[in-house]
Amino acid sequence: MTTLNITFKNDDTTPRFPVYHKYGGQFQPQPAYVFLDLRDGECGADYNGEMGGVPVVQWHNIVLTFPISAETKADQIEQIINDNAEKFQAILDDSEIVWDGSNNVGSFGDKATALLSELGFYADGNPEGLQSYDSQVCMIDEEYFAEWVSDSSLDNYDLDSLAEDLHNCDGDGNAYFTDSMNSKDAIYTQLLDIWAERLYSGYDVPKEVAQTLLDEGKCDESAWLEELKEFANA
Template identity: 30%
Template sequence: MTVRLLTRPDELHARFHGQSEAQPAYVELGLKDGILLASYDAVVGQGVEAEVYHGIDRRWSIPVLTQDAANRLLDDLAPLAQRVLDGSDVVWDGNNWVGRVVTEDAEAAYDEITERCEGIEDHDGNEDLLSVWSTDSIGDLWDAEEAGVTAQSTDEELDRIEERLTEEFRDGQGLAFVVIEGLDDYLKQLRDDLAAQDD
């Protein structure tokens, strides 16, 4: 079995353009490839990938955790995941390849993974949760001068400004890491407004 740890602080967070909610996060165990990982659902809506639908990739829902918390969880679940793998098969059912948990020990380990993932407290005050803010929730935002945005700012420069402002906000809140949804669009709007004034 391979445990694929997260490499970025915000790796479990994704909110696609046009969506009001961030994508759900999960722990996944591939019964065929033996990979245990944590990620976010790349499918918008109720659909799932074929491997998930047929039980080849098994998923457990989790809150959007920080990188450190998610990696600790994966390490903690690894022995249980190995027991699930040891007692599972991917078989042809006459129509599709499907994943099946076939031994009692694998089923017990599967149930324990479910309990641990469901038992993660998803509420304010849990330091394991990634702190996600929106530009609407912050209140008074930076104006163009405070942010350092000009009509000539490139996208790369705006990326650096976004990183700096996020760090300032994070330090001001006393948090280890934050995500500010919509900050990139806000900075681009500041630039576009300045460019329009110049025209």
């Protein structure tokens, strides 16, 4: 009998959104899931790293995946796994890996089949899978940040204090910074990039911001550097 082995850890080293991953240029994050491996009972959480496909062990139902929102936090994933641990063990007890004449595939008894459907494994099962999707989370990453920041926020020309203020907004209105953006320094860097892009697009740059861009070494191409100096000395 295969024993359930929960390998997902929620500790100080675990990212806040451990299964959130969005490739550059994509509008949606990669599909995320809790997985159960029939071979050794491993149970954890991950995202599908492939574009438009799934790994062969998932295709052949050897590693089972149960959809969760990509925006699920680490403590929520921990609870989801623990809440369903008995069901995962029951699936392992009533399943096996068999040879179908071409490949090794997962095979399930009646009890396992019913549990898989209940947990959202099959497309015609519970559409909520392992969790409710009623609460929609907005994730703010590097690509979305410029759109998320309001024009009124940019009226604060002290970029250091603005970065701190924006970081303190994390979680407001169910909007969270992704792990890579969840620091004052990361937000500050994005604010510099926003103003640099405004300069390139022909906007006037406030004196205080122009000086900050000069101090940070942004826009150091000779043409833009001279224009920045003009704004800074205005």
